[in-house]
Amino acid sequence: MTENMSTDALSRRRFLRAAGLAGAGAALVARPGIAGEAPKPDPLITEVQDWQRYLGDGVDKHPYGSPSKFEKHVVRRDVPWLTADAQSSVNFTPLHDLDGIITPSGVCFERHHGGIAEINPADHRLMINGLVEKPLVFTMEDIKRMPRVNKIYFLECAANSGMEWRGAQLNGCQFTHGMIHNVMYTGVPLKLLLEEAGVKPNAKWLMMEGGDASGMNRSLPLSKGLDDVLIAFAMNGEALRPEQGYPLRAVIPGWEGNLWVKWLRRIEVGDEPWQAREETSKYTDLLADGRARRFTFIMDAKSVVTNPSPQAPLKHKGRNVLTGVAWSGRGTVKRVDVSMDGGRNWQTARIDGPVLDKSMVRFYVDFDWNGQELMIQSRAMDSTGYVQPTKAELRKVRGVNSIYHNNGIQTWLVHSNGEAENVEIS
Amino acid sequence: MSKSAKFAGLSLVAAAALFAATAAPSVAQHKVAAHDAGKSAGKSAGKLGVGRVALPEEVAAWDTDVRPDGKGLPPGKGTAKQGDEIFQAQCASCHGEFGQGVGRWPVLAGGLGTLKAERPDKTVGSYWPDVSTVYDYIQRAMPFGNARSLSHDELYAVVAYILMMNDVIKDENFELNAKNLATIKLPNADNFFDDDREVSEKAFWKKEPCMKNCKAEAPKVLGRAANVDVTPDEKSGPKVD
Numbered sequence: 001m002t003e004n005m006s007t008d009a010l011s012r013r014r015f016l017r018a019a020g021l022a023g024a025g026a027a028l029v030a031r032p033g034i035a036g037e038a039p040k041p042d043p044l045i046t047e048v049q050d051w052q053r054y055l056g057d058g059v060d061k062h063p064y065g066s067p068s069k070f071e072k073h074v075v076r077r078d079v080p081w082l083t084a085d086a087q088s089s090v091n092f093t094p095l096h097d098l099d100g101i102i103t104p105s106g107v108c109f110e111r112h113h114g115g116i117a118e119i120n121p122a123d124h125r126l127m128i129n130g131l132v133e134k135p136l137v138f139t140m141e142d143i144k145r146m147p148r149v150n151k152i153y154f155l156e157c158a159a160n161s162g163m164e165w166r167g168a169q170l171n172g173c174q175f176t177h178g179m180i181h182n183v184m185y186t187g188v189p190l191k192l193l194l195e196e197a198g199v200k201p202n203a204k205w206l207m208m209e210g211g212d213a214s215g216m217n218r219s220l221p222l223s224k225g226l227d228d229v230l231i232a233f234a235m236n237g238e239a240l241r242p243e244q245g246y247p248l249r250a251v252i253p254g255w256e257g258n259l260w261v262k263w264l265r266r267i268e269v270g271d272e273p274w275q276a277r278e279e280t281s282k283y284t285d286l287l288a289d290g291r292a293r294r295f296t297f298i299m300d301a302k303s304v305v306t307n308p309s310p311q312a313p314l315k316h317k318g319r320n321v322l323t324g325v326a327w328s329g330r331g332t333v334k335r336v337d338v339s340m341d342g343g344r345n346w347q348t349a350r351i352d353g354p355v356l357d358k359s360m361v362r363f364y365v366d367f368d369w370n371g372q373e374l375m376i377q378s379r380a381m382d383s384t385g386y387v388q389p390t391k392a393e394l395r396k397v398r399g400v401n402s403i404y405h406n407n408g409i410q411t412w413l414v415h416s417n418g419e420a421e422n423v424e425i426s
Numbered sequence: 427m428s429k430s431a432k433f434a435g436l437s438l439v440a441a442a443a444l445f446a447a448t449a450a451p452s453v454a455q456h457k458v459a460a461h462d463a464g465k466s467a468g469k470s471a472g473k474l475g476v477g478r479v480a481l482p483e484e485v486a487a488w489d490t491d492v493r494p495d496g497k498g499l500p501p502g503k504g505t506a507k508q509g510d511e512i513f514q515a516q517c518a519s520c521h522g523e524f525g526q527g528v529g530r531w532p533v534l535a536g537g538l539g540t541l542k543a544e545r546p547d548k549t550v551g552s553y554w555p556d557v558s559t560v561y562d563y564i565q566r567a568m569p570f571g572n573a574r575s576l577s578h579d580e581l582y583a584v585v586a587y588i589l590m591m592n593d594v595i596k597d598e599n600f601e602l603n604a605k606n607l608a609t610i611k612l613p614n615a616d617n618f619f620d621d622d623r624e625v626s627e628k629a630f631w632k633k634e635p636c637m638k639n640c641k642a643e644a645p646k647v648l649g650r651a652a653n654v655d656v657t658p659d660e661k662s663g664p665k666v667d
Contacts, residue, residue: 079658084530088570114567127480127488135480142476168651175657196472207491215566217491255563266488275494277563281548284618290541292553296621300630310651337637342645346637375645385633397560398626401546413647422651426641 001113035267036421049267064322073097076107077174078344082163083272087115088214090157090184092178095304095325096312101152101182101360110243111157112245114213117263121247124211126193126231130269133198140247143233146188151230151253152359156180156299158256158283161406162393168422174420185251187232190225203269208250208416209278211265218259219273220252220297226256228253231264233421250285254358255297255327256404258283288399299329301388302407303336303363303380314369314418322349322365328382329358335381342375342425343390374414375425391424492562496608499584500563503603504583506590510598512580515589516569525549525591535591538613551592555615560585582607 002418067074074097084091093109110116116125123139129135157179163169199222199239207223210216220229229253233240240246243260252259258278273279273295285293302327308314326333332355337346349363380388413423448463492498514523525535537547546552550560565581567573576584578623584601589595594612595602651657 033609077658081656084532085570088439114570114573115427121600124465127484129480129485129489135485136472137480137484138477141435141639145476146474165653167649169654169656171651171657191476192474196474196477198472204509209488209491212569213567215573217566268489268491270493271665272495274562275559276491277559277567280555280559280618281550281563283551284450286541286548286553287547288542290620291617292541293621294618296623298621298623300623310657337635344645346635346640379635381635385631387632387635389627389630393630413650415620423647424649425645425647 023098025209041339050090058066061138067104067372069335071097072108076109079163079170079175079180087114088367090159090179092174094311095173095178095180095306096309098306099323099362100237101325101362103181103183105183105238105241105244108183108235108244109157109179109240111179111210111257111339112214112262113216116243117210118242119211119247119263122306124247124263124265124299126248126264127266128193128197129266129271130207131195131200131203131351132269133200135192136197138193140233143188143193143231143248146192148186148188149230150186151181151182151228151250151251152184152354152356153253153330154299154358155178155251155257155260156184156327156329158258158296158299158303158404161408161410162403164408164422165395165400165402165406168424173306173410174311175303177304179257179383180327180360182325183235184237185230185232186234186237187230187251190250190267191227192229193226193231193267197269199269202271205270205273207266207268207270207274208259208261209266209268210245210261212264216258216261217274217276218261218278219270219276219295220255220259220271224252224255225267238279248325252297253401254299254331256283259297281304283404284406285398286403287330287402293402296405300325300405300407301328301330301333301380301382301386301390302343303333304336304377304410305378305412308374308376308418308420309412310420310422313420314414316372322367322376324328324349324363325360326351326363326378326380327358328380328384330386331383332357332359333361333380334383336361337379337381338363339377339379340366340367340374343377345411346379371416373416374410374412375423376410376414376420379409441607487654490562491567494558494559496555496558498605499558499604499607500578500579501604502582503601504579504581504586505599505601506586506595507585507598508579509583509585509587509590512576516576517584521572522664526589534588538592541617542613549592550588551594551613553614554612554619557585557594557610557612558587559564561607 035184061366074094076091078091090111091109093103094107105115112423119281124315126138128363160179164176189398205217206222207217210365232251235244240249248264250260250264285296303322303324307323314320326336336349338349339346351361351363355361355363388407388409395407411423411425412420414420492507520528520531521534527533533549535549535551537552540547543600561581582602590598
């Protein structure tokens with residue numbers, strides 16, 4: 001990143017030199033039009049720039065394009081101390097650098113339990129067995145001959161915000177809320193695959209199993225499988241990325257990410273759950289009384305302000321755009337309220353863009369800021385009437401050791417210099 | 427791509443289109459299925475006629491999961507004493523000689539009675555509900571980096587050793603097998619219950635939350651992530667070229 005830093009520093013110096021003391025974006029305290037000084041013309045306008053004179057790359061240079069070199073900071077990041085190794089670990093989507101509702105495939109967070117399996121689609125098989133009339137094997141070519149659908153859904157790790165149960169720990173919405181992505185999937189409804197095999201009348205549960213070295217397996221009710229589960233081979237218009245389960249993954253709308261088994265190789269139909277490791281030791285939610293909830297599938301309504309946030313400070317006084325994302329595993333987001341004073345008073349934010357079932361929505365508050373301290377919060381409401389709770393309300397019911405399903409309201413304290421930090425407030 | 431490769435690709439597509447147009451669907455289905463399996467296999471039962479019947483050997487190779495009632499347990503047996511030896515060779519470098527965990531690798535034993543504590547210690551003995559899960563998980567995912575390498579007998583033996591480290595079984599010569607594994611109860615088996623949020627958290631379905639003057643006093647800062655100071659440095663992010 002040294003190259004980045006020097007580039008940034010260089011462009012900043014150049015910008016400052018170019019803009020003189022009148023730089024609008026130079027610093028919070030610098031105001032244009034200092035008394036007695038005549039405005040100087042901007043050389044970025046008055047001088048011919050390199051990119052105006054010399055030819056750029058031709059169309060044969062980038063058969064598969066990448067983001068601009070000036071966007072190198074928009075990357076997944078990990079927190080090394082969270083896990084013992086990098087193969088059974090997680091990284092985080094840079095939410096503060098994104099807009100709209102579609103997460104670019106290359107920065108969609110990753111969660112693996114045995115690293116990224118590299119599978120040639122020609123070698124991939126999907127088996128359906130158990131309580132079915134006929135156990136079946138599908139090739140990728142078979143699956144692509146079946147009727148398919150396109151759906152936009154969020155995928156949130158059950159542990160998203162899990163480090164924050166005991167208090168504010170990580171500075172940045174990428175780290176506190178970045179175990180999520182929202183993409184368009186193309187795939188086949190699981191219902192069609194199950195119909196091919198013929199589900200027996202006593203079937204009640206399904207088990208998804210991955211083909212990677214962790215052999216990820218999870219149980220889910222058959223009713224969900226017959227409702228909206230997809231077996232997806234594409235995201236955002238192209239094949240799944242390897243880290244997202246190429247060539248085939250489960251899409252379990254609204255439910256915790258762990259169930260979305262990647263490198264999906266087998267679906268078993270049964271009459272009771274399997275009590276696999278990932279639904280007993282993990283993904284069960286320990287309460288203060290020592291008992292634990294299991295099969296907490298649904299991700300409740302949640303939201304976060306992505307800008308301003310610790311990684312995205314306010315840089316200008318006057319007009320600003322506050323923005324963030326909200327989602328609910330129970331349906332659509334109906335409303336997002338934003339508070340600037342730590343929850344004392346709220347205003348309803350403007351949702352812009354598609355509002356879809358079990359998908360992220362994008363919200364905005366256009367506001368004027370004069371350098372006063374802010375305590376920014378957002379509060380999502382969904383189509384079932386559920387209102388995103390405060391962290392205190394959650395802790396009152398659950399204690400602080402449930403690890404998963406922390407959908408409590410986030411607070412960013414914005415200082416008078418525009419910097420923001422992750423805080424807990426009364 | 428060379429011209430000949432391009433041509434081959436085009437002719438394949440053309441052939442496939444021709445085949446689809448002229449051949450009866452059932453014939454096409456059969457040919458594709460036979461090709462995929464590398465041997466003859468039955469047709470799909472479904473209305474789309476896609477996929478083929480899985481052969482018993484194929485189901486047996488992949489369907490290795492084990493349920494709490496013992497369904498799925500393969501024939502085999504092993505004692506904790508045998509398991510100790512295997513564990514020391516295959517598992518102890520990460521999980522410790524006695525399952526206490528090395529560094530940040532998972533602790534497998536101990537922690538009994540800590541689930542209400544400030545810092546619970548969730549292990550097989552203190553937290554896991556079912557012995558079947560121990561067998562199933564080790565069989566599918568362990569040793570980390572060399573999964574699916576232990577024999578059935580080795581798996582029974584290692585599970586027995588883990589149960590002994592957790593004082594669930596006391597006799598190192600007790601033989602764990604397909605018949606008795608599911609009869610052994612773990613201490614925390616009864617402390618799990620199905621998701622009850624819609625009842626226990628009913629208060630969150632407020633419908634009309636407070637909008638104005640919702641707190642009597644101005645909020646105070648109770649905790650700051652900056653004080654904990656464990657956030658990775660922005661400048662230490664991954665190098666991207």
